[in-house]
Amino acid sequence: MSTPPAWATELVARVCADADVAEPRLAWRRRLAEHSTGVTRRQEGAIAVRAGTDETDQRLTLLHELAHWLAPAARRGRRSDHHGRAFYATAFDLYRRHGLADADALRLEAARYRSALRHAVDLGVEGAVAARDAHRAAIRERPRRRWRVLVAEHRIRLERDGRWTVCSICGQKVVGITLARVRRARRPMRHVLMTSAS
Ligand SMILES: [Zn+2]
Ligand SMILES: [Zn+2]
Numbered sequence: 744m745s746t747p748p749a750w751a752t753e754l755v756a757r758v759c760a761d762a763d764v765a766e767p768r769l770a771w772r773r774r775l776a777e778h779s780t781g782v783t784r785r786q787e788g789a790i791a792v793r794a795g796t797d798e799t800d801q802r803l804t805l806l807h808e809l810a811h812w813l814a815p816a817a818r819r820g821r822r823s824d825h826h827g828r829a830f831y832a833t834a835f836d837l838y839r840r841h842g843l844a845d846a847d848a849l850r851l852e853a854a855r856y857r858s859a860l861r862h863a864v865d866l867g868v869e870g871a872v873a874a875r876d877a878h879r880a881a882i883r884e885r886p887r888r889r890w891r892v893l894v895a896e897h898r899i900r901l902e903r904d905g906r907w908t909v910c911s912i913c914g915q916k917v918v919g920i921t922l923a924r925v926r927r928a929r930r931p932m933r934h935v936l937m938t939s940a941s
Contacts, residue, residue: 747771751792751805754841758809761840767812769805778854779804783811799843803851806841810834831862849874894936899925910934 747769759766767783770791774780779795781804790808794801810833811825831852838848845868852859853874860878863871894913901922902911909916913936917925925932 745771745773747792751801754802754805755790755809758806758813758837758841762813764813781805781808783808785812799847800851802841803838803843803848806837806843807834807852810837813837826856826858828862828865831859832866835863835866835868845869845871846874853878888939890937890939892935893938894934896933896935898931899934901925 748771751769751771755766755769765788768787768789770789772791772793774793774795776795777797777800779792779797779801781790781792783790790805790812792801792805792808794804810830813833814830834852835845835848839845849860849863849868849870852863857878860871860875864875897912899917900911901908901917903909907916908918908922913934915934915936
């Protein structure tokens with residue numbers, strides 16, 4: 744465990760003073776990666792950050808955890824609200840007030856939680872609509888898995904193959920619940936064998 748950098752200690756003090764809440768203890772470690780990770784442990788009164796090499800991301804990570812630290816004052820945390828709209832209202836406000844550009848906040852939050860962009864759009868964060876559209880376009884362009892039929896639909900015909908029961912038409916193993924169901928079925932059950940390629 745290393746000593747938190749001075750800017751981080753000051754940031755915790757400033758955010759908590761503004762919100763009039765007690766300060767958490769800040770635990771700080773390094774990690775050999777670009778991005779930082781963080782966790783807020785309320786019972787222990789602590790925020791732990793594992794700081795990556797990107798300094799903007801370190802700052803965002805600490806502010807993100809501070810938003811969790813402040814959140815219960817606004818709304819007693821139901822689990823579903825952990826990264827909900829109320830959380831992001833607090834978080835984006837902190838980012839803006841403590842020196843993060845909206846564009847950086849959007850980029851780094853979207854890399855963690857996809858829902859961040861939706862909430863940012865609702866909250867009217869500048870550039871959020873463009874960021875969401877760009878994100879959607881990127882997802883659309885990702886190559887999809889293409890499925891094709893390897894063996895056309897057919898009636899399952901069970902046969903033994905060593906210790907397994909297989910369908911003699913397509914060779915698929917038939918096991919467990921499916922096997923029991925095929926054996927019990929009044930009408931013959933049907934089967935199709937698909938294969939995927941990206
Ligand atoms: Zn979080
Ligand atoms: Zn078959």
